[in-house]
Amino acid sequence: xSRRTVVIEAPANLGLRPPAPGTVPGCGKLPGALRDQGxxxxxxxxxxxxxVAPRYDxxxxxxxxxVFHAKQLAGYARRLADRLEGHVRAGDFPVVLGGDxxxxxxxxxxxxxxxxxxxxxxxxxxxxxxxGNSTRIGAAGGEALALVTGxxxxxxxxxxxxGPLVRDADVALLGLRDPENEPENVFDELxxxxxxxxxVATVREWGAQAVAREALDRLEAGGRDGxxxxxxxxxxxxxxxxxVDSAEPGGLFPGELRALLAPLVASxxxxxxxxxxxxxxxxxxxxxxxRLLAELLTEVLR
Numbered sequence: 001x002s003r004r005t006v007v008i009e010a011p012a013n014l015g016l017r018p019p020a021p022g023t024v025p026g027c028g029k030l031p032g033a034l035r036d037q038g039x040x041x042x043x044x045x046x047x048x049x050x051x052v053a054p055r056y057d058x059x060x061x062x063x064x065x066x067v068f069h070a071k072q073l074a075g076y077a078r079r080l081a082d083r084l085e086g087h088v089r090a091g092d093f094p095v096v097l098g099g100d101x102x103x104x105x106x107x108x109x110x111x112x113x114x115x116x117x118x119x120x121x122x123x124x125x126x127x128x129x130x131x132g133n134s135t136r137i138g139a140a141g142g143e144a145l146a147l148v149t150g151x152x153x154x155x156x157x158x159x160x161x162x163g164p165l166v167r168d169a170d171v172a173l174l175g176l177r178d179p180e181n182e183p184e185n186v187f188d189e190l191x192x193x194x195x196x197x198x199x200v201a202t203v204r205e206w207g208a209q210a211v212a213r214e215a216l217d218r219l220e221a222g223g224r225d226g227x228x229x230x231x232x233x234x235x236x237x238x239x240x241x242x243x244v245d246s247a248e249p250g251g252l253f254p255g256e257l258r259a260l261l262a263p264l265v266a267s268x269x270x271x272x273x274x275x276x277x278x279x280x281x282x283x284x285x286x287x288x289x290x291r292l293l294a295e296l297l298t299e300v301l302r
Contacts, residue, residue, distance in 0.1 A: 003093040005045040005301065008083060009035075010274070012053035012076050014069040015102025015141030016245055024056045025245060026281030031097035033280040033287055037294035043302055045095065048087065051080045051106075053099070061138070067153045068138050073102055074155055080106025085113055088271050095301065098276035100245070101127055102140040104230050105156065107274055108148040108165035111228060117271060118170035118219040118227030120264050121145055124177050124234040124251050126197070128186050141245070141277075145173065149195070170224060172215035173197040174260060175235040177250045200250055208259035216267060226271040229264050233278040233293060241292060243283035254296060262300045273301065 009031035016025040031050070040047060054072040061068050080096075084107060087094045096107060101123070111117035121127070123145075130146035131137060140147065140156065147157045149171065150164030157163050173190065176199045190197045196218055198211045206214075219227040234244040237251035252260070265273055275293065283289040 003091055005043050005095060006048040006087050006092045007040050007043065007045045007095045007097065008048035008087075009050040010053070010080055010096050010099045010103045010106065011050065012099045012103055013056055014054065014073050014076065015100040015139060015144065017068065017139050018058060019245070022058065024058065025100065026279040027098065027100050027245065027277050028053060029280045030099065030275065030278045033278070033283075033290040034097055034275075034294050034297075036287070037290050039294045039297060042294070042298040043095065048083070048094065051076070051083050063138060066138070067140050067143065067156060069140070070153060070155055073105065073140055074159060077105035077109050077159055081110035081113065084110035084272070088114060093270075094272040095297075096272065096274035098274060100141040101144040101230070101232055101276050103274060103276060104144050104148055105140070105159065105165070107228055107230070107272070109159050109162065111226075111271060112162045112165045115225035116170070116223065117166070118172070118224050119148070119166045120215055120219060120227055120229045121171060121173045122175045122230065122235050122257070122261065123173070123232040124175060124236075124248060125232070125246065126173060126176055126186050126190065128190065133186055133189060145171070168193045168195050170219070170227070171195045172218055174211060174215060175200060175203060175252050175257070177248055200252060203252065203256060203260060208256050209263065212260050212263040216263060220267065220269050224269075226269045227267075228271050229261070229273045231261065231273070231275050233275065233289075241278070241289050243279050243289040244277050245279060254292065258296060258300060265300055
């Protein structure tokens with residue numbers, strides 16, 4: 001029996017630093033931009049509403065103060081988890097439109113309340129900064145994978161006393177920029193902790209379908225109740241999608257991403273999907289980035 005697709009908006013931008021003095025990140029406009037492209041109609045989806053984000057605070061934070069917006073992030077994660085948990089338990093297929101990557105705290109918390117779930121994390125960056133490997137701590141979007149695997153500031157890494165929300169062995173990190181493009185190469189650390197990862201070069205050497213198959217073998221293995229798919233739009237090369245927070249060369253192209261993503265979301269063990277970091281403020285007036293993403297999601301999710 002097919003599952004209901006339920007689109008939930010999570011327009012939180014709390015995990016990113018201001019793109020310029022006096023401005024706020026525009027990724028909170030992602031859900032509206034994709035709605036304008038007719039995504040709900042194309043997916044024949046139920047409208048799951050909006051989990052309204054707290055206000056972005058431009059002041060009051062200095063380096064060394066810990067994670068920017070930590071209190072707001074923790075509260076938002078619990079509210080997003082409250083919204084998602086019922087849908088997952090009911091057998092729906094939630095499609096969450098962010099927001100920045102910190103929304104994974106809420107989705108991972110919802111799943112942790114239910115059982116043991118894996119995480120397919122498709123991102124151009126590792127999002128694995130934590131006090132053990134970086135001094136650049138403060139933006140939860142760049143620390144999201146570290147936080148959900150129990151590393152970093154305790155009020156975020158141990159939400160509801162359930163941390164880690166995702167076990168290292170239950171992660172597949174796919175589509176990263178190649179090691180020479182990573183300013184802080186954590187590939188060795190990921191391997192040390194048993195966190196599976198495949199950079200762009202690996203996707204091209206093995207083929208996207210083979211990489212997806214290996215990830216599925218890991219995520220569908222016994223002992224797990226399912227897995228979640230997280231997609232950061234910056235996994236795409238900026239020649240095709242420049243409208244993201246950290247646009248860097250060497251990313252995937254749409255056909256490669258489609259081939260990587262489609263087998264994952266098609267799995268009956270996939271509990272849901274989320275999209276983050278596309279920023280309409282950085283796009284052209286005609287919103288080609290929103291159109292590209294809406295077409296991609298329609299193809300792989302429908």
